[in-house]
Amino acid sequence: MKLALIRRQFSATGGAELYLQRLLAALAARGHELHLFAEAWAGFPDGTKLHPVKTSGSRAARPLLFAEAIQNQLAGKSFDCIFSLERTLKQDVYRAGDGVHRVWLQRRRQFSPVWKKPLVGAGAFHKNLLALEAQTFDPKNTRLVIVNSEMVKREILENFSFPSERIHLVRNGVEVARFQKGDRAATRAKLGVAENGFLLLFVGSGWERKGLKFVLGAFKLLKKKFPNLKLAVIGKDRAPASVPAGVMFPSATRGLENFYAAADLFVFPPIYEPSANVVIEALAAGLPVVTSANNGAGEIISENVTGNVVREFWKPEILAAAAEKWILQPRRVIADLPSLALEKNVSETLAVLELAAKEKAR
Numbered sequence: 579m580k581l582a583l584i585r586r587q588f589s590a591t592g593g594a595e596l597y598l599q600r601l602l603a604a605l606a607a608r609g610h611e612l613h614l615f616a617e618a619w620a621g622f623p624d625g626t627k628l629h630p631v632k633t634s635g636s637r638a639a640r641p642l643l644f645a646e647a648i649q650n651q652l653a654g655k656s657f658d659c660i661f662s663l664e665r666t667l668k669q670d671v672y673r674a675g676d677g678v679h680r681v682w683l684q685r686r687r688q689f690s691p692v693w694k695k696p697l698v699g700a701g702a703f704h705k706n707l708l709a710l711e712a713q714t715f716d717p718k719n720t721r722l723v724i725v726n727s728e729m730v731k732r733e734i735l736e737n738f739s740f741p742s743e744r745i746h747l748v749r750n751g752v753e754v755a756r757f758q759k760g761d762r763a764a765t766r767a768k769l770g771v772a773e774n775g776f777l778l779l780f781v782g783s784g785w786e787r788k789g790l791k792f793v794l795g796a797f798k799l800l801k802k803k804f805p806n807l808k809l810a811v812i813g814k815d816r817a818p819a820s821v822p823a824g825v826m827f828p829s830a831t832r833g834l835e836n837f838y839a840a841a842d843l844f845v846f847p848p849i850y851e852p853s854a855n856v857v858i859e860a861l862a863a864g865l866p867v868v869t870s871a872n873n874g875a876g877e878i879i880s881e882n883v884t885g886n887v888v889r890e891f892w893k894p895e896i897l898a899a900a901a902e903k904w905i906l907q908p909r910r911v912i913a914d915l916p917s918l919a920l921e922k923n924v925s926e927t928l929a930v931l932e933l934a935a936k937e938k939a940r
Contacts, residue, residue: 579935580611582652584662584669586631586644587618597675597750597855598663602626604924615651617644638702641665642710658935665707665714670934672714673724673927677852677874678733679704679711685850685872686787689892715740722934724748724927726853727874746930749878750853751923754915757862760839769826769840775806776905779841779865781834781856782848783814789847789870790815795894796845796901798822804905812837838863843904847891848873858918861885864910868900878918884911 585598606612606625615629631651633643645666652660662669665679683699690698699708713719715738723745725731731745771777778797782788790811797809801822811817812830830837838844844860847870857875860867867885869876876887886900916922 579658579931580613580656581605581931582613582615582655582657582660584615584648584660584664584666586616586641586664600753600920601924601927604920605928608928613657615648636702638706641703642706645710659931659938661931662714665710667710667713668719669714670721670938671724671931672720672722673726674730674734675726675852677730677850678737679707680737681733682787682850683708689849712738717741717744721937722746722930724930726750727877729872729874729877730852746926748923748926748930749917750855750858750875751920752855752858752862752918754862754919757835757838757859758864760833760835760837760863762836762839765836765840769808769810769828771808771840772806775808776804776843776908777841778807778809778901779812779837779844779860780809780846781812781830781837781844781859782846782854785813785815787848787850788813789849789891790818792847792870792892792894792897793845794818794821794825796898797825799894799898800901800905803902807905810837810841834859835863838865841865842908843868843901844885845897845901846870846873847888847897849892851875853877861911861913862915862918864912866904866909866911868897868904878913884913 602612612626613629614626615631617631617633629651631644631647633640633647635643649667659671660669661671663673663675683704687695687698715734717740725745725747726749728747731747734740734745735742780790780793800807801824808824810826810828812828817827838860844865844867846854846856849872851873853874857867857869861884867879869887870891871887871889879885879887888897888900890896
């Protein structure tokens with residue numbers, strides 16, 4: 579197939595960007611003709627033709643300007659399928675990997691200080707993005723939608739008049755083998771974790787959304803019961819001014835699989851996450867996961883078998899109680915590895931693109 583793929587910012591880091599990078603490589607290996615439309619790019623994959631999309635303007639206007647520029651660039655061009663990973667004006671398939679912006683603002687408002695609640699979503703950037711999102715989920719503009727969790731599908735159906743039968747669930751996938759090759763002993767030694775010590779792990783940037791403050795709150799309580807407990811936090815944000823003893827911020831630009839191997843429990847309670855890749859990576863490494871009910875990736879966790887999904891995750895005592903069960907009975911877990919594999923994600927994504935192409939050709 580001749581495919582047009584759209585992503586405003588393309589780089590080798592970031593969940594959606596990494597997903598697209600892997601997808602492009604897999605599609606190229608299968609012999610598809612790939613055209614990427616992007617405003618900025620880095621680490622560009624082989625086998626793909628780049629179409630630069632030039633836009634300029636304020637932060638508030640850029641998403642809409644990009645969508646309009648894409649519309650102009652696609653005019654007069656013929657593709658079997660136009661696959662957008664951005665909120666754009668017209669496409670055959672839209673992957674809602676960023677979730678529903680309207681719901682993200684609701685969650686952010688819920689967990690913001692009282693003085694800040696009225697300001698959340700009040701700026702022009704959010705208003706423009708909400709308007710663009712409404713156009714994207716208009717069934718006249720989008721043929722099919724791919725979601726990576728049932729949670730996001732429900733949010734689309736609750737907020738927009740998009741037909742349920744045109745929404746396809748394709749869960750995220752990772753390179754399973756990579757996350758089974760971590761060096762536990764060497765990494766724990768570098769972190770100063772004793773052989774019989776217990777290490778919590780948190781991975782993610784954008785700590786407000788990812789819920790680091792909830793992890794730190796629970797860690798303070800756990801530390802009273804387990805003085806030798808440690809927590810490794812990996813991400814690009816600036817470390818908080820004050821953190822409890824035992825919290826580390828190691829650099830892990832590469833070799834993340836070593837930290838999954840070194841840890842004993844992955845704790846990740848975001849206030850909103852469509853489906854966190856880090857949860858899938860942790861499970862692939864055999865690491866039990868405690869996450870929030872606002873994370874679509876929680877759907878793949880078997881309760882008390884591979885981890886726990888916590889509803890009131892913002893309460894330190896409840897999050898700590900969920901973690902404590904795993905501290906008292908430490909163990910690796912066995913997840914359904916084939917369901918986590920990137921190959922499954924690529925095959926299912928390609929099936930949706932082929933379906934859209936057939937419908938388009940009628």
